[in-house]
Amino acid sequence: MKLVFAYVLTGLCGVFAKGRAQKGKFSVPSLDVKTRQLVLQANQTLQLNCRGRWELSWALPEGLARDQGSVQVKGSRCGRTGQQYCSCLTVGSALAQHTGLFRCRYQHRPRKQASVYVYVTDSRRPFVEVLGKSPDVLYMKERQPLVIPCRVTHPNVTTLLVKFPDHKLSPDQRNIVWNSRQGFTIRSPTFFYVGLFFCQATVDDVSYSSHIYIVHRPVNNIMKVFLNSSGPVRKLKGERLALNCTATGALNTRVNISWNYPRKENRAGSISKRIMNSGSHMLFYSILTIPKLQRSDRGLYTCQVTSGEKIKEAKVNVTVYDRPFIRLKPRHGSVLEAYAGQKSFRLSPKLQAYPEPEVVWLKDGTVAAKHCSRYLVQKNSLVIRDVAEEDAGRYTVLVALKEHRLDRNLTLTVVVNVSPQIGEKAVSLQDPGTVPRGSRKALHCTSDGVPPPHIQWLWHPCPSKGLPAAPQA
Ligand SMILES: *[C@@H]1O[C@H](CO)[C@@H](O)[C@H](O)[C@H]1NC(C)=O
Ligand SMILES: *[C@@H]1O[C@H](CO)[C@@H](O)[C@H](O)[C@H]1NC(C)=O
Ligand SMILES: *[C@@H]1O[C@H](CO)[C@@H](O)[C@H](O)[C@H]1NC(C)=O
Ligand SMILES: *[C@@H]1O[C@H](CO)[C@@H](O)[C@H](O)[C@H]1NC(C)=O
Ligand SMILES: *[C@@H]1O[C@H](CO)[C@@H](O)[C@H](O)[C@H]1NC(C)=O
Ligand SMILES: *[C@@H]1O[C@H](CO)[C@@H](O)[C@H](O)[C@H]1NC(C)=O
Ligand SMILES: *[C@@H]1O[C@H](CO)[C@@H](O)[C@H](O)[C@H]1NC(C)=O
Numbered sequence: 001m002k003l004v005f006a007y008v009l010t011g012l013c014g015v016f017a018k019g020r021a022q023k024g025k026f027s028v029p030s031l032d033v034k035t036r037q038l039v040l041q042a043n044q045t046l047q048l049n050c051r052g053r054w055e056l057s058w059a060l061p062e063g064l065a066r067d068q069g070s071v072q073v074k075g076s077r078c079g080r081t082g083q084q085y086c087s088c089l090t091v092g093s094a095l096a097q098h099t100g101l102f103r104c105r106y107q108h109r110p111r112k113q114a115s116v117y118v119y120v121t122d123s124r125r126p127f128v129e130v131l132g133k134s135p136d137v138l139y140m141k142e143r144q145p146l147v148i149p150c151r152v153t154h155p156n157v158t159t160l161l162v163k164f165p166d167h168k169l170s171p172d173q174r175n176i177v178w179n180s181r182q183g184f185t186i187r188s189p190t191f192f193y194v195g196l197f198f199c200q201a202t203v204d205d206v207s208y209s210s211h212i213y214i215v216h217r218p219v220n221n222i223m224k225v226f227l228n229s230s231g232p233v234r235k236l237k238g239e240r241l242a243l244n245c246t247a248t249g250a251l252n253t254r255v256n257i258s259w260n261y262p263r264k265e266n267r268a269g270s271i272s273k274r275i276m277n278s279g280s281h282m283l284f285y286s287i288l289t290i291p292k293l294q295r296s297d298r299g300l301y302t303c304q305v306t307s308g309e310k311i312k313e314a315k316v317n318v319t320v321y322d323r324p325f326i327r328l329k330p331r332h333g334s335v336l337e338a339y340a341g342q343k344s345f346r347l348s349p350k351l352q353a354y355p356e357p358e359v360v361w362l363k364d365g366t367v368a369a370k371h372c373s374r375y376l377v378q379k380n381s382l383v384i385r386d387v388a389e390e391d392a393g394r395y396t397v398l399v400a401l402k403e404h405r406l407d408r409n410l411t412l413t414v415v416v417n418v419s420p421q422i423g424e425k426a427v428s429l430q431d432p433g434t435v436p437r438g439s440r441k442a443l444h445c446t447s448d449g450v451p452p453p454h455i456q457w458l459w460h461p462c463p464s465k466g467l468p469a470a471p472q473a
Helices: none
Strands: 002-005 037-041 046-052 056-060 071-078 084-091 100-106 113-121 136-139 146-148 159-163 167-169 176-179 183-186 195-203 206-209 213-216 222-227 233-236 241-250 256-260 270-277 281-290 299-307 310-321 325-329 335-339 344-347 350-354 358-363 375-378 381-385 393-401 406-422 447-450
Touching (some): 046 056, 046 100, 084 100, 146 213, 222 310, 233 241, 256 281, 325 406, 335 344, 358 375
Parallel strands (some): 233 310
Antiparallel strands (some): 056 100, 159 167, 159 195, 176 183, 195 206, 195 213, 222 241, 241 281, 270 281, 299 310, 325 350, 344 381, 358 393, 375 381, 393 406, 406 447
């Protein structure tokens, strides 16, 4: 309904029936028709008189508001001392599409109003809405009634709701409710009500169809939300930050993407959006860009995706450094101990740097990976596989940010412990043989290891004949 302000036209207008509207203090305007509805024939003249304490205006049915040439409104001062306002609305030749609610209201307080519903009956036009070329789209919402707005021009027209092409539904006043002023209301619509619908009325054995409506059910189905940086984002002051938030949803889904970030209040970022249909689903992109990062841009960046009542979000921490840096120090002292035979041994100093530095490992002055195939560089660590005695030595890690002319180095010493070996055990166990009593016999034990082993001799008395051996220290 559109609002039409009162304007003065000369001409004759019906006089307010005396005595009827005089009572009360006009807290709301008063209409001369006291019934809630009027039924006119097409081409008849509609005239409504309204009276009140303040200036009046009219709100007209949409079909008439679109067609204002046929409306005349005459305003005047009235009442015994002329302190009241009167307004007379005339529609010279009413048409079916003028059917609807006519409201007379106070200009400054439009909620104070009097209304009458006017049917303009045309036997050849039972439906108010003009048949349009393209169907109207109606959106079905979760847990909300669905209205098929096929209003009619006479209160007693009987109608059917038709699902295209020919599934007919009669009002049952439980789930399918008919109202001549509204059309059909489906109280709890199911997926059955998705599709093409129209209404059908039979007048004098002639069947009429209403405008066609497409009932569409928008889905609120966000499948995934992700940012194009899995880990925390690190940047230098003055650099540009761009975060790409991607949401995927079922076809038909519509989403809103919003960002929360430290300098949102200052509108530090600009946002650009894109929607793509991948065939099986929808892709929504929102890219937040901060052209020149400041220190105060550090913090949590959240991309929030909403669709109806559904919410999903993705977050990332952003760190802003003042300048490039390298921090390098040993993790557990600068001398490390490994064991010969160990499956793997890792040298991993504490390294923090920005931007990503170049890392080179040296063993005794030559590039470690070239030195031995058992040396592997993994991220910033050096891994020694199948540790051997010869792996002992000095390892140096060189860390450089060449474009910023920054470098650091750290040398770690690796000691490889070798468990003691008894040389004689490598040869098959020798039988010392019998030694005549009183003679000298030298027993040899050759041993090596890292660190050099201590040698200690232990004596086991021989077991007496026929008795099991009893070990003794
Ligand atoms: C209304 O008047 C027009 C023209 O005067 C005429 O063509 C039309 O048939 C009339 N409608 C009705 C319902 O009488
Ligand atoms: C509509 O039908 C009811 C009952 O059948 C009847 O009383 C009423 O007068 C009719 N209304 C109009 C405007 O014809
Ligand atoms: C980032 O956004 C663009 C759209 O501008 C898109 O084509 C691209 O795939 C997105 N990248 C990632 C990793 O999300
Ligand atoms: C994320 O996407 C934006 C926009 O496409 C791009 O400028 C930025 O470099 C991307 N960031 C990462 C970490 O891939
Ligand atoms: C997006 O936000 C607007 C305004 O807040 C709201 O009217 C609209 O329904 C929202 N859309 C979805 C799909 O949630
Ligand atoms: C961001 O950093 C804060 C504090 O360092 C931490 O508590 C939080 O878990 C981080 N969030 C993400 C998404 O990494
Ligand atoms: C290691 O750093 C020192 C200064 O801290 C420098 O004198 C030395 O040349 C560096 N060594 C290498 C191999 O770059």
